[in-house]
Amino acid sequence: MTGDRYITVIYLMEIVKEDPHAKEILHVPPGQKQTITTTTSEAPESNTKDMTDVSQKYEIVLEDKWQKEIEMANEMIHRFNRDNMRENLRYLSEKPHMAATPRDNELAEHVKGKFEEAGFDSVELVPYNLYLSKPDPNNPNKITLQMNGENLFISNHRELEIHEGDGDPDFVDAFNAFTPAGTVSTEPGVGVVYVNYGRREDFEKLEELGINITGHIALVRYGKIYRGNKIRNAEQFGANGIIIFSDPEDVAADGIASENVYDHTWWLPGTGMQRGSTYLGDGDPLTPGWPSTEHAYRISEEESDLHKIPCQPIGYSDAIQILERLDGPIAPEDWQGGYPGFTYKLGPFFNSQNGSVSLTLSTHNSGKIERSFNVIGIIKGSIEPDRYVLIGNHRDAWGYGAADPSSGTAQLLETVRVYGTFLKEGWRPRRTIIFCSWGAEEFGLIGSTEWVEENINKLQSRAVAYINTDTCTSGPELHIRASPLMHDLFTNVTKMIPGVKDSSKTVYDEWKEYNIRFKPSAPEHPIIKALGSGSDYAPFNVYGGIPAADIWFRRDEVKYNITMYPFYHTGYETFYMVSNFIDPEFKIHEGCGRVASLAIKYLADSSIIPYIMMRGRRGEEYIHKYNHDLNCSYEQ
Template identity: 55%
Template sequence: MAVSKQMAVGVVVAACLGLLVGGIIGHLGTKGVTKEEEAMVSTMQRLTGGDWDENDEINKRIVDLVDADNIRKEHKELTAKPHLAGTDRDDYLAEMIQKRFKAAGFDTSDLVPYDVLLSFPDPSNPNLITLEDAAGTVIFTSKYKEVPLEKDDADPDFIHAFNAYAPAGDVQTDIGTGLVYVNYGREEDFEKLAELGVSVTGAILIARYGKIFRGNKLLHAQQRGAKGLIIFSDPMDVALNGTAPEDVYPNSWWLPGSGMQRGTTFMGDGDPLTPGWPSTEHAYRLKEEEADLPTIPCQPIGYDDAKVILEKMGGRVAPEGWRGGLKNVAYNLGPELIGDYKLRLVTHNYIKRQRSFNVISTVKGSVEPDRYVLIGNHRDAWGYGASDPSSGTAQLIETARVVGVLLGQGWRPRRTLVFCSWGAEEYGLIGSTEWVEEHLTKLQQRAVVYINADTCTRGTMFELKGSPLTWQAITRLTKLMPAVKQEGSLYREWMEYHEYWNRTEPKISTLGSGSDYAPFAFYAGIPSLMMTFTTDKRKYDVFFPYYHTGYETFYMLDKIVDPGFRITQGCSRIVGLALRYFADSHLLPFHLPQLPLTMKESLEGVKKDYHETLLSIYPKFSLLEEAVDDLTDAAQLFDATLKERVKDMDPVTLRAVNDQVMKIEQLFLLPAGLPGRPESRHAVFAPSQFNNYAAAGFPGLLDLLYKIDTLQGQERADREEAIKKHISQLTILMHAAAKFLKDLHLI
């Protein structure tokens, strides 16, 4: 049987330290033993015992202890009522989760409050879109809540449809003109409209959800002089089997015509009033008008209402790829309205400072209590939040219960476990960002890894995204646990999925934004990962259709998406194994060579589109390529010699070697952040500027190269200087990382 490098290292370390302990005990046996000497022996025994590979029985117990019925019970309670951030129900759930962690026997469990700026619709004055005829008669009014289709769908506290942080406003078109269809609202969509001679300045725009973050859609509209934006979910994206009642919820996971996707439009992370600083009691706060919030109204609607509006639009027919799935709708671009109609968009949103809680709970490590393995999931939802986030929250509670059982049976992790239930994630990762900002120095010194488990269950196929350092470790764990749909291992199930595309191994990617790993990964440089079960793209290449709508219910998950809760059970199992792997391994199970290899692949992607441009702007670009190669060589040498070096390692040296790997991504942080983006400091892996959801390699470089061929004069010269500066920074960072991997005594 093959022995992994981590296993071999653990055995060698244990053997060497065992000899040391044996020598101490033998020496002490020749004379009286003091309490101080007993403590020394106890410490050495803890340093040598219980490596992750040496007690496989604990891993089997983790898998066996995770109970699908427990998860279902917790999920039903979590989704019983809407729990928007800052509401009484959200506070109730925070206290409930704290009680669960305490009941599990955790050493600490605290409610951590932050006073943050949130956004709400007026519950007595809903946001509406209307159509009026030439006589001023209202012939159409949009819905502001979903039509209840199951007995538990209609809760009086369910939030009206709105887009958070979009302001209150009252805008309207002229009679017969002033409405433009902009497809998905991407940069390329606006460029196509300009090419076709369709102006959006002064118009109300209508876009379909998908492809990019909704905040980018609103920003693009605002930048081009539009006065309002309507966003709808198109059947082509959310109802591919048809829109008849038998084809949508409650009979399937596809979205009915009144489903409306709520969500934030804020382009930053954290409290909008305290960028870069925690929103604690004494924090300095910006004025609201300084917070860079959206300035034009925006409102989501369902596709039933969108059909009524689009049917009234004239102008030229949209390009082929712009036409969605609404039957008998031409998808005209506008701005003309067929007939003497006028469209009006009225929103009554308001912003308010509100308290929101994180729940932070710890299990103290037995050997390295100052090294943290963190797991987190947000708690707040736009409604019932069955998938997002409650499938992850139910998993978090069950994983905590399993840890508690193991603690009761005598196990205690080598390193400290930190369980985090984040508040106000949906508004812009607020709870996690404020906490990371408050504890940044401590986390950068002590955090081993952050595991995010937001939205455990939105489909059936396992998906891993994260720091390349973590890919090998999680892949190994998938071989140790059952599949969620069939016999065999999760790895076999995962691999069969990717064999469909003729891949020889599962595809794993780096992180975009959109969940609470962002402040850890992109701001603090802490290795982070996210595990989820997502849509089977062999059938439908779509996001989960009921996302952020009133149909994201317990019924949806229990009856349609995850009957029996086997998928969510699988999520808890893989998370529990990952926690123990990173918490109990003597040598941290990071695979260092994968990091520069992924960087090389990303840099090749940049070169594919911009190599000649880069060389013409900065002939020293080749030095960056050489620096990445040097880092690759240094990482491979570090990894290849580790087995030999560890034979002579004392515990202090082993700990220092672990620190070299767990802190290496901090070497890629730019103190001032990426160009124009201070909240994203990771220069190699961070979200795209033009789609906050998407991952990007060397994102600052891609941002600076975007549309560079359209620039002229001083604007072009300034951009080229910025590119030279950024390439220089990247080259220096690569060299610093390579030096960081040298022998510990070398600077």
């Protein structure tokens, strides 16, 4: 044919090398012959012969394997077992498992055993000696209100047991990691300033209103920005301490009565306290840029970028004890919280009834070197064993961690089991697949960062992609963050998987319908956000430059205008909570596992890595959106 030529291709990169004049790659539906059509009227005559040679060279390996691929994908989807995922989650979340505790180490061994049962080619525990910050178990952090030497109020240091089994004695007291030990007290009748969400613009608003926070304690609510940034802002504006509370507007939107909160609904009771790291970097604070191996050089605590003022998280039932004593100007309308029938004021003065009251913030956190383990399991590739597709989830939690991270670990273990069944039937991926269970993520992505730092040269030259499933399930709506190269991968994979709300639809259908509700002007495909820095994908993507993605089924943001699911990082993030109010049938866990498993299947097994370069307006939109999203990554 004079102007056109038809060449069947198995490896696109070879064709691109041979024919720089190729203009367009046509999408080929499953089951049809894969062809590329190019116009060659402007191409040199010799190119036709070159392309014919390429066609002949690959004639033997051009077999159409679409049908076999589809059959395996369908089989993989149907091998997921929701009962297994339920049992995985029950076991993983039955006890607190903060990093480097005996229970965390026990779970590392459990995960290692599951990898071995699946028949992986190699499984190992990879230890790191990490600098971790924890409270004194014998001297809890507290906030005290006193008048004339008499205690009027002492804050809770742990959640009250509401549902049977919530009160494990090993549960860590409320604290914010990597904040110092210290005691600060106000003068009688003055010394606390309410600063909304503790954003920079909130502190600047106080200055506009003529309120000086220097030497006072900042009282801020959780949400909008990372807790570490709240503390850094407070330091920069001169505060000598900070208290962070969960406001009913964000965690108890249906009301604070007992019938409106846990254990009757998913909303947070007044004693729920959000723990969390405040470190502004990633990895071990004392080994920035290199791995925390046994004999690693460590900088001093003074050299590290850790906070200088004490900080303590509290629940809203404790926060009201402070808020109701504040006087001063009424807070702006958009600073008013959700405590019913109450008007928030700014301070710094206490009201006339509390003119002799002083507040003392006392914390007893300290840091030390502790050993934490990553679990690494490898399925060796049959054709490209030196190309790595990685999937990971962190194992440690601030408490029971039934959503963060154990919903992700429950999914990971079932994905491991499913892959093991294929291995036992003789299947082997084209590229190597590496399964990762990270330690000490909650303290600042430490386990994953140290491993990436130790293996950076291999990863940068060999890694194809990293898939992250941190909090796999905290609601029914799919949210994906991903490198642009992987957008089409998730669009295509989700079209193959039954919906988690309606199995007559696909996950893609439900994802798209939600996006239309969330953003009516949304583009043709569902929104895939830019990667931030809030989970274990960050060291791969930001430090390693490796394409990455994060899969998370989360709350309906149209229905719930809140920053995070209400029980996040509290003592009420339990198996009872998740199995009763989030995913009773474990269809969402199953959906998360299916999306993750098919994504790594196609990344590891496709002859052509399923990357699509962003083109035209979609690429331009992504760049603008990426610049915005870099400042809006979700909390750790």
